[in-house]
Amino acid sequence: MPWRLLKYGLKSSHDEPRFFPESRPLKSHYDVVIIGGGGHGMACAYYLAKEHGITNVAVLEQGYIGGGNTGRNTTIVRSNYLTPEGVKFYDTSLKLFEDLSDDFDLNIFYSTRGHFTLAHTDSALRTMRWRAEVNKHHGIDSEVVDRDFIAKEVPYMDLDCAGHSPVMGALYHAPGAVARHDAVAWGYARGAYNRGVEIHQRTRVTGIRTQGDKVTGVETDRGFVSCNKVVSMVAGSTPRITSMLGLDTPIEIFPLQACVSEPVKPFMDTIVVSGSLHVYVSQSSRGEMVMGASVDPSVLHSTRSSFDFVEGLTDKMIDLFPFMSRMKVMRQWAGMSDITPDFAPIMGKTPIEGFYLDAGWGTWGFKATPVSGKTMAWTLANDRNHELIEPFRLSRFTDFDLVGEKGAASVGH
Amino acid sequence: MKVFDCPVIGRRPISEFDYVGEVRKPPMDADEASWAAYVFNRQGAPGLLREWWYHRPTGRWYVMERDTLKDEVVRFIDLEEVRYDIPA
Ligand SMILES: Cc1cc2nc3c(=O)[nH]c(=O)nc-3n(C[C@H](O)[C@H](O)[C@H](O)COP(=O)(O)OP(=O)(O)OC[C@H]3O[C@@H](n4cnc5c(N)ncnc54)[C@H](O)[C@@H]3O)c2cc1C
Numbered sequence: 001m002p003w004r005l006l007k008y009g010l011k012s013s014h015d016e017p018r019f020f021p022e023s024r025p026l027k028s029h030y031d032v033v034i035i036g037g038g039g040h041g042m043a044c045a046y047y048l049a050k051e052h053g054i055t056n057v058a059v060l061e062q063g064y065i066g067g068g069n070t071g072r073n074t075t076i077v078r079s080n081y082l083t084p085e086g087v088k089f090y091d092t093s094l095k096l097f098e099d100l101s102d103d104f105d106l107n108i109f110y111s112t113r114g115h116f117t118l119a120h121t122d123s124a125l126r127t128m129r130w131r132a133e134v135n136k137h138h139g140i141d142s143e144v145v146d147r148d149f150i151a152k153e154v155p156y157m158d159l160d161c162a163g164h165s166p167v168m169g170a171l172y173h174a175p176g177a178v179a180r181h182d183a184v185a186w187g188y189a190r191g192a193y194n195r196g197v198e199i200h201q202r203t204r205v206t207g208i209r210t211q212g213d214k215v216t217g218v219e220t221d222r223g224f225v226s227c228n229k230v231v232s233m234v235a236g237s238t239p240r241i242t243s244m245l246g247l248d249t250p251i252e253i254f255p256l257q258a259c260v261s262e263p264v265k266p267f268m269d270t271i272v273v274s275g276s277l278h279v280y281v282s283q284s285s286r287g288e289m290v291m292g293a294s295v296d297p298s299v300l301h302s303t304r305s306s307f308d309f310v311e312g313l314t315d316k317m318i319d320l321f322p323f324m325s326r327m328k329v330m331r332q333w334a335g336m337s338d339i340t341p342d343f344a345p346i347m348g349k350t351p352i353e354g355f356y357l358d359a360g361w362g363t364w365g366f367k368a369t370p371v372s373g374k375t376m377a378w379t380l381a382n383d384r385n386h387e388l389i390e391p392f393r394l395s396r397f398t399d400f401d402l403v404g405e406k407g408a409a410s411v412g413h
Numbered sequence: 414m415k416v417f418d419c420p421v422i423g424r425r426p427i428s429e430f431d432y433v434g435e436v437r438k439p440p441m442d443a444d445e446a447s448w449a450a451y452v453f454n455r456q457g458a459p460g461l462l463r464e465w466w467y468h469r470p471t472g473r474w475y476v477m478e479r480d481t482l483k484d485e486v487v488r489f490i491d492l493e494e495v496r497y498d499i500p501a
Contacts, residue, residue: 239456239457251457299481301481308415
């Protein structure tokens, strides 16, 4: 339990210190510049300082910390992926997540819920069995369950789905969890800052300088800073950064939308995903139903949200949970998802010396925040891809060595 | 609802169309790296993008040029413009 709860719980008031200071001038040189102050950028800064003693580091964030996809996601954390590479990677992250509140001395509201991926067709059930076997082989708690089991755990769901597409079974992943996304970014940021890392909000990278094939620094809207290494951790803005270097990648940007209902009393303690209906839902600790779907149909660099999304989502949601027809949607929003053709991330070294990528997080990168930070910090410190991210290297596309994760990542988040 | 103002079939809701993605031209006679780039890489950054859309009710294919920052169709493209010959 975080000690602060005990320390301050009984006092009537205390001054909450700022997590990080107001802006200050940029230095002329850093060993490492991290572009993007989302969860990934902050986690990378934290582990660089904590595990590798590299503290001459600046995180440059064009807006505010966690204002990108980190603060927009539906916070599902799970490790029941389809490929052995993915399972190992995400499970390392899940284990890191479980200890984060203590590491940070900040409550990230990590809440283990149990995660159901519903199968409405034979082929979906086949993929579930495949995933369960891969998962179990890697020691992950994951199994295919029948309708009776689901009915017991999610009693308020219409398993016949209004007769349209009855649920046949599900993949059940007991460790599936949700967490408070902002707190994850803030906890990492404070930990990094306390170890000497500089965090500059409202500082946009506008160019990357190179000499030959080597990075020498970054241009920002606050001037030039020289550096030895640059890592891009900007999720939905990745192609804007890579195009500064003329580096082509398979990443395309699609908006991903979500919404929450008005808050109601807690009744749902599980996470329910339907790949066939393209919807998912969990209940937040504030009582809102947090709902999402798959990405918008076409490329778009925008965080606008649309009525089409809510209409399509609620249509399906009411089939599963008929009583929700009486609930109001309270808020909706969108983030820009950086999607790859194989639904796996792109991480590590690039053909440009000193330029590193952490991208392709699409609709599934929140759960990867701790492990990405940790493995990218290792990769920067050693100038070599960490073994866990080697399968996700950019060159997998020219090596024709893809990591087909679509069956587990496209709607499941 | 978003509507496309199509020169052939008039104003139609976007929900009648399938998005098929960026128009790309295969390199034909090229090494593996160029083929990999053709198959996987995409324009990615915001700007004008030429893309295929399929109109389901009429079974017709269209190429539109769209501003992917503002989500505005700039023009419908004559298919002759994107046509290429396949080597015999
Ligand atoms: C609606 C929605 C639901 C999701 N649900 C889930 C889920 O349930 N589970 C899950 O695991 N994942 C989920 N995701 C995906 C997840 O949110 C992201 O993959 C993850 O948060 C990416 O984190 P990040 O730190 O890499 O990027 P971000 O949090 O997007 O941070 C990138 C930062 O870079 C900054 N930046 C960009 N360009 C520049 C520049 N030129 N200079 C300086 N700064 C710049 C941006 O302002 C931004 O703050 C969801 C995403 C969305 C949109």
